[in-house]
Amino acid sequence: MASKTININLKIWRQKNANAKGSMETYKLDNVSTDSSFLEMLDQLNEQLINERQEPIAFDHDCREGICGMCSLFINGEAHGPDRAVTTCQLHMRKFKDGETIYVEPWRAKAFPVIKDLVVDRSAFDRIQQAGGFVSVNTSGRTMDANAIPIPKHDADKAFEAAACIGCGACVASCVNASAMLFVSAKVSQMALLPQGKVEAKERVLNMVRTMDEEGFGNCTNTGACAVECPKEISLDNIARMNREFLKAAVTSEA
Amino acid sequence: MSILDSKIPEGHISKKWTDYKDHLKLVAPNNRPKIDVIVVGTGLAGSSAAASLGEMGYNVKAFCFQDSPRRAHSIAAQGGINAAKNYQNDGDSIFRLFYDTIKGGDYRAREANVHRLAEVSGNIIDQCVAQGVPFAREYGGLLDNRSFGGTQVQRTFYAAGQTGQQLLLGAYSALSRQIGLGRVKMYNRHEMLDIVKVDGKARGIIARNLVTGEIERHSAHAVIIASGGYGNVYFLSTNAMGSNVTAAWKIHKQGALFANPCFVQIHPTCIPVHGTNQAKLTLMSESLRNSGRIWVPKKKEDAEAIRAGKLKPTAIAEDDRDYFLERRYPAFGNLVPRDVASRAAKERCDAGYGIEANDTNEGVYLDFSSEIKSKGKQSAFAAGNHNPSEEEIITLGKKWVESKYGNLFQMYEKITDENPYETPMKIYPAVHYTMGGVWVDYNLQSTIPGCFVAGEANFSDHGANRLGASALMQGLADGYFVLPYTVSDYLANEIRTGAIATDSPEFDAAEQRVNDQINKFLNNNGTKSVDYYHKKLGLIMWNKVGMGRNEQGLKEAIAEIAQLKEEFHQNVYVPGTANEMNPQLEKAMRVADFIELGQLMAIDALQRKESCGGHFREEYQDAEGETLRDDENFKFVGAWEYKGDDINNEELHKEALNYEFIKIAARNYK
Ligand SMILES: Cc1cc2nc3c(=O)[nH]c(=O)nc-3n(C[C@H](O)[C@H](O)[C@H](O)COP(=O)(O)OP(=O)(O)OC[C@H]3O[C@@H](n4cnc5c(N)ncnc54)[C@H](O)[C@@H]3O)c2cc1C
Ligand code: SF4
Ligand code: FES
Numbered sequence: 001m002a003s004k005t006i007n008i009n010l011k012i013w014r015q016k017n018a019n020a021k022g023s024m025e026t027y028k029l030d031n032v033s034t035d036s037s038f039l040e041m042l043d044q045l046n047e048q049l050i051n052e053r054q055e056p057i058a059f060d061h062d063c064r065e066g067i068c069g070m071c072s073l074f075i076n077g078e079a080h081g082p083d084r085a086v087t088t089c090q091l092h093m094r095k096f097k098d099g100e101t102i103y104v105e106p107w108r109a110k111a112f113p114v115i116k117d118l119v120v121d122r123s124a125f126d127r128i129q130q131a132g133g134f135v136s137v138n139t140s141g142r143t144m145d146a147n148a149i150p151i152p153k154h155d156a157d158k159a160f161e162a163a164a165c166i167g168c169g170a171c172v173a174s175c176v177n178a179s180a181m182l183f184v185s186a187k188v189s190q191m192a193l194l195p196q197g198k199v200e201a202k203e204r205v206l207n208m209v210r211t212m213d214e215e216g217f218g219n220c221t222n223t224g225a226c227a228v229e230c231p232k233e234i235s236l237d238n239i240a241r242m243n244r245e246f247l248k249a250a251v252t253s254e255a
Numbered sequence: 256m257s258i259l260d261s262k263i264p265e266g267h268i269s270k271k272w273t274d275y276k277d278h279l280k281l282v283a284p285n286n287r288p289k290i291d292v293i294v295v296g297t298g299l300a301g302s303s304a305a306a307s308l309g310e311m312g313y314n315v316k317a318f319c320f321q322d323s324p325r326r327a328h329s330i331a332a333q334g335g336i337n338a339a340k341n342y343q344n345d346g347d348s349i350f351r352l353f354y355d356t357i358k359g360g361d362y363r364a365r366e367a368n369v370h371r372l373a374e375v376s377g378n379i380i381d382q383c384v385a386q387g388v389p390f391a392r393e394y395g396g397l398l399d400n401r402s403f404g405g406t407q408v409q410r411t412f413y414a415a416g417q418t419g420q421q422l423l424l425g426a427y428s429a430l431s432r433q434i435g436l437g438r439v440k441m442y443n444r445h446e447m448l449d450i451v452k453v454d455g456k457a458r459g460i461i462a463r464n465l466v467t468g469e470i471e472r473h474s475a476h477a478v479i480i481a482s483g484g485y486g487n488v489y490f491l492s493t494n495a496m497g498s499n500v501t502a503a504w505k506i507h508k509q510g511a512l513f514a515n516p517c518f519v520q521i522h523p524t525c526i527p528v529h530g531t532n533q534a535k536l537t538l539m540s541e542s543l544r545n546s547g548r549i550w551v552p553k554k555k556e557d558a559e560a561i562r563a564g565k566l567k568p569t570a571i572a573e574d575d576r577d578y579f580l581e582r583r584y585p586a587f588g589n590l591v592p593r594d595v596a597s598r599a600a601k602e603r604c605d606a607g608y609g610i611e612a613n614d615t616n617e618g619v620y621l622d623f624s625s626e627i628k629s630k631g632k633q634s635a636f637a638a639g640n641h642n643p644s645e646e647e648i649i650t651l652g653k654k655w656v657e658s659k660y661g662n663l664f665q666m667y668e669k670i671t672d673e674n675p676y677e678t679p680m681k682i683y684p685a686v687h688y689t690m691g692g693v694w695v696d697y698n699l700q701s702t703i704p705g706c707f708v709a710g711e712a713n714f715s716d717h718g719a720n721r722l723g724a725s726a727l728m729q730g731l732a733d734g735y736f737v738l739p740y741t742v743s744d745y746l747a748n749e750i751r752t753g754a755i756a757t758d759s760p761e762f763d764a765a766e767q768r769v770n771d772q773i774n775k776f777l778n779n780n781g782t783k784s785v786d787y788y789h790k791k792l793g794l795i796m797w798n799k800v801g802m803g804r805n806e807q808g809l810k811e812a813i814a815e816i817a818q819l820k821e822e823f824h825q826n827v828y829v830p831g832t833a834n835e836m837n838p839q840l841e842k843a844m845r846v847a848d849f850i851e852l853g854q855l856m857a858i859d860a861l862q863r864k865e866s867c868g869g870h871f872r873e874e875y876q877d878a879e880g881e882t883l884r885d886d887e888n889f890k891f892v893g894a895w896e897y898k899g900d901d902i903n904n905e906e907l908h909k910e911a912l913n914y915e916f917i918k919i920a921a922r923n924y925k
Contacts, residue, residue: 033532040532043786047784050830050839054830055830056830056838058838061496062328062496062497063328063330063495063496064496064537066669067331067419067420068328068331068495069326090666090670094672116835116836123323125323126323126325129428129431130432133431134386134428134429135385137382139303139306139307139310139382139735141381145381146381146384146390146398150397152396153392156390157392159389160389160391164417166330167325167326191387194389
């Protein structure tokens with residue numbers, strides 16, 4: 001690993017709390033290793049701020065390997081920054097140039113209010129899951145043998161690809177309408193593709209879509225921005241599948 | 256008699272759990288809504304417990320410090336989950352899984368607990384499939400398996416390199432269902448900071464709302480701690496940044512014994528350290544050892560040339576490579592257990608054969624070129640091409656590798672900027688998992704009545720070394736299939752208790768402890784950041800309580816940590832206030848607990864004058880550098896009792912381990 005260091009300027013959104021008015025603040029940070037991740041760079045900045053007795057910047061993160069979905073950040077106008085198929089925690093400073101000015105903002109969406117600085121409230125996603133993102137099976141362990149129902153590998157693989165969604169919210173943040181269609185359709189698709197999920201398919205899609213609307217997410221106008229920025233490359237096919245599931249359910253439930 | 260009563264039931268090992276379960280007390284459905292249960296943690300152990308208890312009808316409150324229960328550290332598990340299904344027809348059985356786990360743990364785990372784990376393992380897979388967990392499948396539509404270290408069968412179920420994610424999302428969906436039904440109340444962004452005991456029993460917790468800073472009182476008839484492991488005591492580990500010991504440590508301070516703290520797993524295949532600003536280490540799943548071969552150059556001058564950037568690994572001839580695991584352990588080869596593989600890598604690097612150009616030259620290769628060739632050829636044949644060109648073979652081989660490990664290869668490339676399809680991965684051991692934890696009996700109850708501990712937070716199933724793919728199994732076993740029975744048995748005596756008041760002196764006192772600590776930090780006005788101390792602690796731990804330990808180093812560590820504790824409390828600077836989101840304050844409270852735990856780990860390691868599993872005391876090894884266990888003197892669980900602020904005063908209690916059904920032997924993977 002040929003490691004070198006760069007000096008950068010940062011413009012970062014600071015907001016004391018949900019009710020405060022926020023603004024972009026300017027920071028200068030030197031000697032950033034290009035092998036550092038973006039969040040390690042922010043750690044370095046925070047260490048500098050603490051040593052200068054200024055308040056460090058709050059941002060969400062946990063696993064730092066692109067799987068928990070906790071990190072967010074709108075970097076230079078893109079959710080999870082300029083690299084493709086990565087989360088912010090997997091974005092590395094080698095993607096930036098010496099002397100560059102980097103803009104860092106929180107997710108912006110009505111359904112994701114800012115809590116502090118770069119931290120937003122994504123609990124709306126949890127409530128959508130609670131409305132139907134499950135199979136109603138008890139946890140007794142005495143269901144049926146796991147191999148009782150063979151599932152074609154193709155379907156299982158497709159279900160897995162949809163299930164890879166990490167619930168980060170980048171799709172919402174990237175969408176001009178702040179729509180949550182990609183996120184919701186990923187869960188609906190996973191279940192729709194598996195025999196275990198088919199039984200409740202109708203209620204699931206209706207309940208999840210209703211909750212999505214109630215939570216204040218916008219409508220989908222098929223711009224496709226969500227799939228471009230999605231760190232897990234969740235496919236737009238899922239949205240098409242969910243629309244079919246929804247229509248099917250809406251038609252039959254009116255009957 | 257010792258205060259440790261393991262409550263292991265009588266009877267034959269294969270009957271113990273069934274018989275015991277049949278005789279446990281029950282709580283009738285109409286009584287359950289009158290009973291409150293708190294679950295701290297929503298990883299595999301916590302989510303599954305909360306979902307199950309909610310489903311049974313108890314009033315459940317669940318807590319996690321992340322912004323959603325789905326983000327618990329379990330989400331990051333990569334490789335897989337074991338179960339004795341014997342779908343591959345390779346001779347697997349409950350007994351074999353039990354045996355492998357006990358042997359893998361170097362005969363330092365309890366037989367009865369481990370057998371129960373093996374017994375319920377099959378149900379876990381059934382349960383997960385029923386919930387819609389998309390495990391990998393074969394073309395016939397049935398579930399696929401792979402091998403993990405320390406076994407000679409294929410019993411590991413997986414979902415690409417994201418098994419933990421899929422399992423946790425399964426448990427999260429069960430939990431979400433109960434939340435939606437109003438049977439579980441979820442407290443996201445909340446941190447438990449103390450336990451409340453009334454008349455000696457666990458009766459509630461004090462939690463801090465991490466958004467508003469408010470200190471809250473929550474009461475219950477039983478408290479379940481499923482807060483995960485303490486690997487972050489080393490600062491650098493594969494654990495998530497927020498993983499911490501606070502919940503476990505706070506109950507320890509209130510009377511729960513802490514068992515085998517020195518048993519830590521150092522995982523052989525992680526991406527080597529790159530620099531001083533590094534915040535965490537990244538695991539490359541053990542499943543890669545199914546396909547990758549581990550080596551260093553045979554010649555020192557080659558290793559030097561590689562480090563100097565003058566030689567590429569791909570240019571080193573087959574004969575000049577030392578596949579040291581295959582050489583030393585022909586029977587298990589690259590699939591020896593983790594502790595064995597880690598020490599072997601360290602041995603080569605200490606001897607000067609390391610290939611990474613960092614401060615310590617610590618790194619070895621994990622090479623996929625052989626597998627790419629052999630799988631490429633297989634794929635060509637399977638597609639009817641019986642005379643494939645070299646190029647076709649390589650292309651198909653890479654495709655095969657991508658289908659199995661794609662996300663791991665991508666992760667590696669993003670971090671290192673090197674393409675592992677073309678050049679071998681560089682890897683080195685890193686702290687990964689903690690076998691030690693809160694002492695629990697067969698019911699998973701700690702020495703505080705009514706306080707149960709599940710998942711990585713307890714000590715119970717993995718002895719001195721955990722086998723790969725067994726932590727996920729344990730988390731779900733504890734939550735879905737053990738706690739619902741044992742907690743109900745305990746709660747059967749609580750149906751007449753009524754709601755627990757939160758305005759008692761006991762709640763006052765616990766809240767006071769929390770407020771005192773918070774105020775102390777915020778008014779400390781020191782000069783150094785929390786991370787400054789955490790990194791210092793990590794360095795002491797890694798160098799002196801890490802992969803190799805000796806008497807002198809441990810004694811030094813104990814003294815240095817005691818000193819560090821003093822400095823930390825005198826001189827740490829915590830910015831911000833109590834009544835707001837304050838990540839530095841959260842961290843300060845966690846690091847305070849890590850420091851105390853670190854000292855206890857060193858004390859425990861000093862006490863254990865033997866080598867076993869991940870605990871390698873350099874004084875106790877055989878001529879070939881293998882661990883030398885001392886069954887005569889150390890065949891026990893070492894459980895520590897808190898005795899006040901000076902950790903040196905903790906008192907050791909011993910739970911003797913009896914092996915009735917397995918013949919205890921030297922661990923041999925040769
Ligand atoms: C990178 C990686 C890969 C792994 N791969 C595998 C694998 O392939 N197979 C395998 O079997 N094992 C694997 N493991 C190990 C396994 O993932 C963990 O041991 C297991 O997931 C732990 O689950 P848990 O439920 O005990 O705790 P966790 O999943 O760590 O959950 C802890 C929970 O407790 C909460 N919490 C903690 N403290 C508090 C507090 N004070 N207040 C409130 N909430 C709190 C957290 O918010 C979280 O919800 C891996 C581990 C790592 C690090
Ligand atoms: S669909 Fe993609 S962008 Fe949206 S929440 Fe899931 S992983 Fe994130
Ligand atoms: S911190 Fe977990 S996905 Fe980035």
